Amino acid sequence: MPTRSRPSPTAGERIDLDLAEAALVERYARLVRLTYLVLPTSLTRHRRVLTAHGIVQRALPGTGTRLLRPAPRRVPAPRGAHERPGYAWVREQVLREALRHARRPSWWPHRLPPPRALRPGLPTVIGLRLFPHAGGTEEVALDQALGQTDGATRAAFVLATLDELPPEGVDDVLVRLGVDDPAGVRERAAGLAEAARGAAEALVRSDEFDPSSLRTQPTDLLRRRHRVRLGLITGTALVVTGGVLGVVGSGATPLTGPPPVPHGSGALDPDRVVVRSRTSWDDTARVDFTAWPARGSRTKDTDLLAKALNAWARAGGALGEDGRASRAAGTAFTRAPGTPAGAPTGSPRLLYAGDVEGDAVVLLHDGDRVARYTEPASRGGAAFEVGRTDDADVTTAAALVLHRSKAGARWLTAPWVDESATRDLLRPDTPARALGVSKDGVTSPLPEPPAGGGCGTWPVVQFRSSARIVEKHSFLLTDLGALSPAHLTYTPPPGAGAPARQPREATGSRALVTWARLACRLGALRGEGVRAVNTWDYAAQRLPEGGGEAVWACTRADTWAGRGDVFLSLRTPAARPAAPVEVVARADGTAACSRFGQHVVAGARWKSPQGHWYALGAGSRQVTALTTSGAVSGTHPGTTFAVRAPEDGAVRVRARLGNGETLDEVGR
Structure with a gap:
């Protein structure tokens, strides 16, 4: 197919409809996956699946033999493995339609596509809910991160990772789609790929983002049954007398009592x-x-x-x-x-x-x-x-809460648990005590953590796994009111010149001392479906006027549903091992302090032993400078600062990273 080295701004490529149709059929699964990734995550997964298939199926016009593709604004980039002319044209059509779903009136229902997107019908699925297979924590975190970006950034991300286009190729497609500042959009998308630590290509190809390989689940069967019954009753009411209505009403099965499921169903x-x-x-x-x-x-x-x-x-x-x-x-x-x-x-x-x-x-x-x-x-x-x-996994599937009573909670332990013990998280120096477990794996009653009010104790269970599964390590679980206990981990502060550290089990002395200060904060997570809680000591600083050393920490609670909530705290020297920390920032539904949000900064106010007030701030290991504004203005090199400040008056902190980007405080 002939190409021009320098097309004019008004020139275009002529593409046979047959080529586009062949590309759509051959690359259908890839196009649907790409569309699914670009669609807003505010749609339910069922609707995202149907919308993605509907957009791709409607990509070609009904008549005509040749399609005009607008020419690029720059020298065309070399096409990759999937850059056949027909495929590139179809891809632009589905991307353009997917981006329209991100543009909706403010009054339009959040979970529905915009009015324009509702005109063509979706594939019809009656009585079933469709959704891709569940992925791991990395896929869930990536989906959450994509949901926090705009449609153009998602499009740039999948063009670079799924279709492996070079930067100039991504910019070219974005220009065709009418995206303003394509270079800036591409840079934001590159940040998502960088946060995935080189695994972005594998993640977008996982089952979590494959709307062509689906699981099915019935819709609300009981509600459907009631609607059918109600329709029959209403229809009968239109053709029979009121007396018959009375008979129907007295003999009908109550709507609040769903029918039992018979044996053999x-x-x-x-x-x-x-x-x-x-x-x-x-x-x-x-x-x-x-x-x-x-x-x-x-x-x-x-x-x-x-x-x-x-x-x-x-x-x-x-x-x-x-x-x-x-x-x-x-x-x-x-x-x-x-x-x-x-x-x-x-x-x-x-x-x-x-x-x-x-x-x-x-x-x-x-x-x-x-x-x-x-x-x-x-x-x-x-x-x-x-x-x-x-x-x-081996830790989050190590136990389930089997039964609750006034005596406490009994857990059912996994068959690979060799040793069970209980300890008080508020007393890090007290050794763990052996926990009785029956031959069926049922523990003795465990005291439940306080649900509210005082917090004089926080019991946790320490398990050691069997050497038969080549793990043989100890780990902590705590009861947060759900069926599955939450796994507690700890990430130590960064070492000088060392790579970023990973979460580890919270059984070491340093981890236990850290969690003693944070344990009572776990009560706010009860009933939230928390899977794991990690505390990351991301910075330490020497306080002025003999205040000792302070440690900045980010505690992140990840739920089974993929949501992550964080709070940042400042631990200053305390007289008691379990003295509560000061929470300086919060954020809900965020990627902060995860593998997709590795940079963090926060500020706080602190009173010295001499009675002077200071503004403090700390950033993670990639921070090169901190800037303050408000009651105190200035720029401070490094990852921490402490400056005298008035007792009243807000101080805002921003961080500059080594790559030149800026970072706001968590929660702003």
Whole structure:
């Protein structure tokens, strides 16, 4: 196909429709993946999937034999492996349509595409919800980071990573799409790729971002059933007398009592639950909940299993779209934030079925979620709780909270846990005490951390894994009110000239001393579906006027749903090992202090032992200078500063990184 070395601004490339059609068919999966990545993450994953397929399927015009492609504003860059003329043209069409979804009126519903995008119909899917396979923490963090950028930046990112275009090629496509400042957009996209530590290409090709390889889940079956029933009743009311209406009303099944699931009903058949042997856990490549055997004295009690499965089948209708807890037909339903409540699409795995303190308890796992069904022996009704556990590992799949009572919480431990002990996080110098565990892996009652008010103790469990899985290390878990305990880790401060350090287990003396000051802050995370909490000591500084050494830390709580919340604290010398720290900044739903947000800065006010007030600030290891404005103005080289400041008056801190970029304080 002939090309011009220097086309005029009004020139264009003629592309055969047959070439574009062939490129669309040949590269359909790639085009859908690219579109899915560019679409705003505010759409549900189901709608993103359908919208991505719909955009690609509508990329070609209905008639015509040749397509005019606008000429680039610069010398065309060499095409890569996927840069056939037809493919490049189709790609621009789908990108242009995907970017339109980011432009919506302020009054338009947040989870719907803009009005213009609603005109062509989406692929029709009735009765099912579609979503890509779950990814790991890296994929979830990348999706969260993409959601915090604009559509043009997402487009530049996928052009560079998925299609491997050179910088000039990315700029050329952005110009064609009418993007202002393409170089600046490309630089922001490069920041996303850099945060992925060279793994961006692998991440965007993962199953998490593949809308052509999908999992299915039914929609709210109970709600659909009720709507059909309501429609039939309404139709009958239009053709029969009021007396007949009275008969229908008196004999109908109550809408608040979803029907039970009979035995033998496919995936919810108690005879088909998956049961692993007790000896298979050390002969698998996946050390997570899929390796757990079925334990307990009632694993063959089909009536009990049927009740648990029936509760799971009814959970979707009982909880609705957004509710975390509700009650229906005598059963209390609860789910962790971000957890789908619908029934499993396949036969779940049985983890436990037995009696605990007189109550019947069943634990089930469907690959992405763990569900617990509890039937009290003498009090109240049954309870069903479900929470996400996708991408669990040797630590986050080491235990589940099996039962709660006034005596405390009993945990069910993983088969690879060799040693169990308990310790008080507020007393770092007190040795851990052995914890009793039954032959089925059920612990003795554990005191639960305080839910509010005073915080005189914070119990945690210390496990040591078996040498049979080639891990053999100790780690800490704490109960934050969910089915799965949260994993506690610690990242030490950066060393001089050393590479960035990674989180490690919080069992060392330095980690325990650090967590003693932070433990009581964990109470604010109860019920939030937290998977792991890491504290990163990102900077240390010598305080003026003999104030001793202060340590700046960022504590990040990652949830199973992918959300991350942080708070930054300043630890100054204290008389007590468990003296609380001062929280100086907060941010919710952020990538800060993760592998996708490795740069951080914060400021605080501090009173010296002599009674003088100072403005303090600290940045992470890549910070080269700090600038203050407001009550105190100036520029301070290095990662920390301390300057005299008035007692009142705001001081704002900004950081400059080694690459010339600037960074605002966390939470601003």
